[in-house]
Amino acid sequence: xxxxxxxxxxxxxxxxxxxxxxxxxxxxxxxxxxxxxxxxxxxxxxxxxxxxxxxxxxxxxxxxxxxxxxxxxxxxxxxxxxxxxxxxxxxxxxxxxxxxxxxxxxxxxxxxxxxxxxxxxxxxxx
Ligand SMILES: Nc1ncnc2c1ncn2[C@@H]1O[C@H](COP(=O)(O)OP(=O)(O)OP(=O)(O)O)[C@@H](O)[C@H]1O
Ligand SMILES: [Mg+2]
Numbered sequence: 001x002x003x004x005x006x007x008x009x010x011x012x013x014x015x016x017x018x019x020x021x022x023x024x025x026x027x028x029x030x031x032x033x034x035x036x037x038x039x040x041x042x043x044x045x046x047x048x049x050x051x052x053x054x055x056x057x058x059x060x061x062x063x064x065x066x067x068x069x070x071x072x073x074x075x076x077x078x079x080x081x082x083x084x085x086x087x088x089x090x091x092x093x094x095x096x097x098x099x100x101x102x103x104x105x106x107x108x109x110x111x112x113x114x115x116x117x118x119x120x121x122x123x124x125x126x
Contacts, residue, residue, distance in 0.1 A: 001114040006086045010094075013079035014043040014106045020073050022047025022103065038092075040109040049098040058096070059084045083108070090114065 018028045025046035032041045048069060050058060057063050064070070064077040080094075087094040092110035 002090050002110055003086070007090075007110070010083040010086050010108060011041065011043070013083050017079065017106070018043055018045035018047070018104075020075070021045070021070065025103075034112070037113070038109045038111050040107060042105050042107045044103060044105040046103040049100045049102050049104050050096060051100045052098075055096050055098065059094070 015028065015030075022028075022045040027046055029044040030042070031044075032039060034040065048067070050065070054065060058065065059080045061081040062077040063081075064075060084094050087108045087110065090110055091114065092108055094106070094108040096104055096106050098104035
């Protein structure tokens with residue numbers, strides 16, 4: 001159980017980022033897996049990746065990497081913060097796995113057992 005519209009918003013931001021920040025590659029890999037407790041979605045790109053020390057920061061509001069290659073790419077720096085809040089408020093986790101220069105894989109997982117969840121919980125909070 002979850003908020004379909006809001007989860008869609010998260011996926012859209014992850015895909016848009018993969019397109020924007022990896023303009024020289026022609027491949028994005030999207031995978032889902034699940035076990036008895038949760039479902040996980042991964043969006044992998046083959047762009048510049050994200051240095052280890054910034055991998056938490058990029059989820060902060062208005063944070064954008066100060067990178068000359070990204071200087072011409074527009075954005076507010078809010079997409080990942082909003083994604084973080086949407087996933088957190090549905091009791092999930094969102095994170096990035098990346099080695100600099102080797103692309104980035106953004107992942108989120110959501111618990112399967114959320115029969116008590118209501119859209120109102122999430123909408124009220126954002
Ligand atoms: N796939 C990626 N590869 C490399 N850097 C990324 C990637 N995704 C996000 N980033 C970095 O993280 C920053 C924050 O991303 P976020 O989605 O929050 O904001 P944005 O894309 O700049 O703007 P918007 O609010 O329109 O989403 C980006 O500005 C970029 O520096
Ligand atoms: Mg974005």
